[in-house]
Amino acid sequence: MKAWACVGVTVAVLSGCGGGGGGGGTTAASPPVAATSPLDAYAGTWASACADHAVATLVIARAADTITVGNKTDYYANADCSGAIVGTVTQSADATATYTGTVDASITPTPGAAAIPVKVDKLTANLPAHTLSVTGSGVTHTTGQWCIAYPSGTSTCIKDEGTYPAQTGIAGGLALQGTTLYDLTANGSSWVVDGVFTKK
Numbered sequence: 052m053k054a055w056a057c058v059g060v061t062v063a064v065l066s067g068c069g070g071g072g073g074g075g076g077t078t079a080a081s082p083p084v085a086a087t088s089p090l091d092a093y094a095g096t097w098a099s100a101c102a103d104h105a106v107a108t109l110v111i112a113r114a115a116d117t118i119t120v121g122n123k124t125d126y127y128a129n130a131d132c133s134g135a136i137v138g139t140v141t142q143s144a145d146a147t148a149t150y151t152g153t154v155d156a157s158i159t160p161t162p163g164a165a166a167i168p169v170k171v172d173k174l175t176a177n178l179p180a181h182t183l184s185v186t187g188s189g190v191t192h193t194t195g196q197w198c199i200a201y202p203s204g205t206s207t208c209i210k211d212e213g214t215y216p217a218q219t220g221i222a223g224g225l226a227l228q229g230t231t232l233y234d235l236t237a238n239g240s241s242w243v244v245d246g247v248f249t250k251k
Contacts, residue, residue, distance in 0.1 A: 088116075088150065089150060089153055089172050090172055091113060092227055093111045093172075093227070094111050094112055094113050095110075095250055096108060096111075096250070097109045097110075097111065097249065098248060098249055098251050100249075101131060104126045104127050104128075104129070104130050104199075104201060105125070105127075105132070105207070106124065107123070107124045107246070107248075108123050108125070108251075109121070109234075109248055117147045117148060118147070118148050119146065119147050120145055120148065121142070121146075122142060123139060123140060123141040126138035126139070126187070126189070126199045126201075128201055128202050129201070129202075129203075130203075135188070137187050137190070137200070137201065138185060138186070138188075138189050138190045138199035139185070139186055140183055140185050141183070141186075142183060143181045143183070144180070146177065147176065147178075148175065148176040148177075148223075149174065149175050150174060151174060152172075152173045153170055153171065155168065155169075155170060155171075156170075156226075156241070156242050158226065158242050158243075158244055159244065160228075160247060161244070169233065171225070171235060172224055172226065173223075173224045174222075174223055174225065175220055176218075176223060177217070177218065178217060180214055180215065180216055180217045182213065182214050182215065183209070183211070185199070187199065189206075192211070195210065196210050196211050222237050223236050223237060223245075224242060230249055231247060232247070232248040232249070234246035234247075234248065
């Protein structure tokens with residue numbers, strides 16, 4: 052779901068009543084049972100595989116009937132993501148998402164791989180207006196962009212768009228297979244994998 056990069060269910064809190072004793076007895080509320088969500092399993096920190104110096108991280112937290120998703124990307128000195136972190140990109144605001152249902156689907160986890168069956172937890176996400184922050188020992192900022200320099204003499208440059216506009220009502224989904232999280236975008240009745248993350 053592109054809302055994370057430049058994801059809460061509505062549940063009832065169940066409670067019961069304990070019986071009172073004799074006469075004009077009273078009733079006392081039992082402690083509420085903790086509400087559960089199909090998305091509880093997504094809470095935590097998730098990291099992508101290394102891709103040309105970069106590892107993206109999602110931090111997913113459940114708050115009331117929504118989940119919040121924060122993200123950052125670390126850029127390492129070496130292309131295999133070893134060595135020091137020389138640049139980090141963070142967003143000034145987290146996305147929020149609401150659960151809208153679960154569907155059975157088939158996804159292709161990586162290009163050329165065989166399709167696998169998954170249960171997709173559908174979401175509607177919102178991302179407030181936000182800015183990017185790019186910091187680190189390899190970072191320089193010039194008009195309109197940040198560049199992250201690597202010891203090899205190469206660099207990665209990121210356009211500085213200033214304030215990014217808010218996005219609302221973004222349809223997408225998440226799916227789990229063991230400790231692997233798939234970030235998905237709806238494409239008609241099918242689902243496209245936007246990102247693959249492993250729980251840290």
